[in-house]
Amino acid sequence: MTTSPIATSRPRTVKLTEAVARLIVDDIVRRDLPAGAALPTEADMAVQYDVSRATVREALRILETNGLVLVRAGRYGGPQVGAADPVAFGRSLTWFLQLRRTHFWEVLEARVIVEPLMASLAAQRRSPSTREELTAAVDAHRALDPGDHAAYLAATQDFHGLIAGISGNGVLDLFGRALKEIYTERAIAEIRPADRHQEVLEEHERVVEAILAGDADLAERTMREHMQELAKGFERQYATLKDEVVGWW
Amino acid sequence: MTTSPIATSRPRTVKLTEAVARLIVDDIVRRDLPAGAALPTEADMAVQYDVSRATVREALRILETNGLVLVRAGRYGGPQVGAADPVAFGRSLTWFLQLRRTHFWEVLEARVIVEPLMASLAAQRRSPSTREELTAAVDAHRALDPGDHAAYLAATQDFHGLIAGISGNGVLDLFGRALKEIYTERAIAEIRPADRHQEVLEEHERVVEAILAGDADLAERTMREHMQELAKGFERQYATLKDEVVGWW
DNA sequence: CGCCATTTGTCCGTATGTATA
DNA sequence: TTATACATACGGACAAATGGC
Numbered sequence: 001m002t003t004s005p006i007a008t009s010r011p012r013t014v015k016l017t018e019a020v021a022r023l024i025v026d027d028i029v030r031r032d033l034p035a036g037a038a039l040p041t042e043a044d045m046a047v048q049y050d051v052s053r054a055t056v057r058e059a060l061r062i063l064e065t066n067g068l069v070l071v072r073a074g075r076y077g078g079p080q081v082g083a084a085d086p087v088a089f090g091r092s093l094t095w096f097l098q099l100r101r102t103h104f105w106e107v108l109e110a111r112v113i114v115e116p117l118m119a120s121l122a123a124q125r126r127s128p129s130t131r132e133e134l135t136a137a138v139d140a141h142r143a144l145d146p147g148d149h150a151a152y153l154a155a156t157q158d159f160h161g162l163i164a165g166i167s168g169n170g171v172l173d174l175f176g177r178a179l180k181e182i183y184t185e186r187a188i189a190e191i192r193p194a195d196r197h198q199e200v201l202e203e204h205e206r207v208v209e210a211i212l213a214g215d216a217d218l219a220e221r222t223m224r225e226h227m228q229e230l231a232k233g234f235e236r237q238y239a240t241l242k243d244e245v246v247g248w249w
Numbered sequence: 250m251t252t253s254p255i256a257t258s259r260p261r262t263v264k265l266t267e268a269v270a271r272l273i274v275d276d277i278v279r280r281d282l283p284a285g286a287a288l289p290t291e292a293d294m295a296v297q298y299d300v301s302r303a304t305v306r307e308a309l310r311i312l313e314t315n316g317l318v319l320v321r322a323g324r325y326g327g328p329q330v331g332a333a334d335p336v337a338f339g340r341s342l343t344w345f346l347q348l349r350r351t352h353f354w355e356v357l358e359a360r361v362i363v364e365p366l367m368a369s370l371a372a373q374r375r376s377p378s379t380r381e382e383l384t385a386a387v388d389a390h391r392a393l394d395p396g397d398h399a400a401y402l403a404a405t406q407d408f409h410g411l412i413a414g415i416s417g418n419g420v421l422d423l424f425g426r427a428l429k430e431i432y433t434e435r436a437i438a439e440i441r442p443a444d445r446h447q448e449v450l451e452e453h454e455r456v457v458e459a460i461l462a463g464d465a466d467l468a469e470r471t472m473r474e475h476m477q478e479l480a481k482g483f484e485r486q487y488a489t490l491k492d493e494v495v496g497w498w
Numbered sequence: 499c500g501c502c503a504t505t506t507g508t509c510c511g512t513a514t515g516t517a518t519a
Numbered sequence: 520t521t522a523t524a525c526a527t528a529c530g531g532a533c534a535a536a537t538g539g540c
Contacts, residue, residue, distance in 0.1 A: 074537025102419040323517025
């Protein structure tokens with residue numbers, strides 16, 4: 001019928017397009033180019049790799065969806081090195097989740113599970129600069145105008161991102177931040193002030209305290225309690241969204 | 250210099266290519282097509298969406314890297330619905346890790362952390378069929394010819410994949426399996442028999458026992474011990490690989 | 499402000515490679 | 520083995536966008 005017998009594994013023949021994509025990444029890594037650095041124009045790449053512009057463009061589309069490059073039209077435009085940031089990774093992750101019919105509650109549950117682990121790791125890995133960063137973040141949070149909802153969101157965002165970074169594990173960092181992006185983009189974007197500002201601040205303070213004390217178990221527990229509170233609030237406000245399949249942004 | 254001031258945010262103008270990519274996915278989801286189902290040919294899509302074949306091809310490259318479609322040449326070839334499987338996701342993840350200069354030990358550490366969690370979840374979510382699946386997997390492992398290295402690898406692969414599935418969380422499942430793929434592709438592929446077959450089997454048995462007993466804490470602990478043993482063995486054998494940046498396969 | 503050079507975005511036509519009945 | 524139907528890859532052309540002047 002319409003479904004072919006075997007659909008796994010990749011095609012045997014390697015596509016020129018993908019080879020070019022890898023050459024471009026090799027170039028970025030070898031020259032250690034930072035995000036934002038200019039890459040050759042499509043035309044130049046076509047000459048450099050001795051392929052047509054169409055092939056170069058397909059390679060750039062591959063890299064672009066993965067956040068590795070950024071292509072802008074117009075004069076002084078052209079391909080740039082991308083940030084490969086968690087936002088882009090979250091977007092990529094979302095494609096997979098959508099086709100696998102993953103429900104939104106699974107994203108939330110994954111966060112509830114992963115965030116405490118990163119807090120635990122952060123407590124074990126804290127460095128001299130850690131104290132300043134964390135206290136600065138909490139202080140900024142504490143000093144906020146209680147009515148400024150946007151600032152409140154930004155502060156909580158920073159908090160979780162900061163701990164992810166301190167965890168010292170790039171894989172979990174990337175994953176945790178991507179989950180946060182998917183969650184916030186879909187949920188928080190529409191949320192009405194939860195009147196939990198004060199409680200959230202206190203919970204954050206307890207987590208920071210545990211991390212700075214180097215108490216990994218306590219950091220993990222307090223962060224888990226915090227995430228469970230967050231999940232409960234979500235379930236109250238988004239009973240319908242919970243069982244929806246993850247889509248795009 | 251060559252680095253432009255701002256490189257964040259996406260380009261303002263929406264590319265036709267991306268719009269077509271979304272339309273194709275919409276079509277897959279709306280018609281609820283399973284992996285392997287045939288999609289229209291490039292030429293048909295060009296007519297259907299009223300764009301050029303070049304645009305369709307770029308859209309297909311986007312979807313192909315994300316495992317959403319699979320394109321094969323030749324007669325009775327053409328675009329198919331992809332599996333969006335952990336292997337494809339791992340490949341996508343690897344692009345990001347490479348550009349972020351993530352070290353291989355971070356992948357391993359993430360596994361050591363995530364696998365026990367999935368075991369814990371599995372113990373809480375076990376269903377009637379769980380017992381059969383797990384006991385069957387362990388029985389198959391136990392019955393292996395001790396010298397059959399390939400079979401041993403397949404058995405351990407199955408074991409971790411099975412638990413990931415039982416965990417009931419699609420996000421962690423996808424993530425855990427992808428990490429496993431990156432790890433095994435790079436490490437196990439070259440490994441020499443570790444003479445740990447018997448011990449590994451016993452460790453697996455202990456984990457299964459805990460899951461079937463519904464003891465989440467015990468499942469988590471035993472799995473963590475198992476993963477830490479695995480990590481130790483890795484560090485002995487791959488002292489150099491450990492600090493390498495993750496690349497492709 | 500509008501002009502203008504540069505680069506991508508999009509299209510078409512054609513030739514070649516590839517997989518299957 | 521051959522014929523067929525498909526993707527793969529090429530080259531050239533024009534439209535649109537961008538940013539400095």
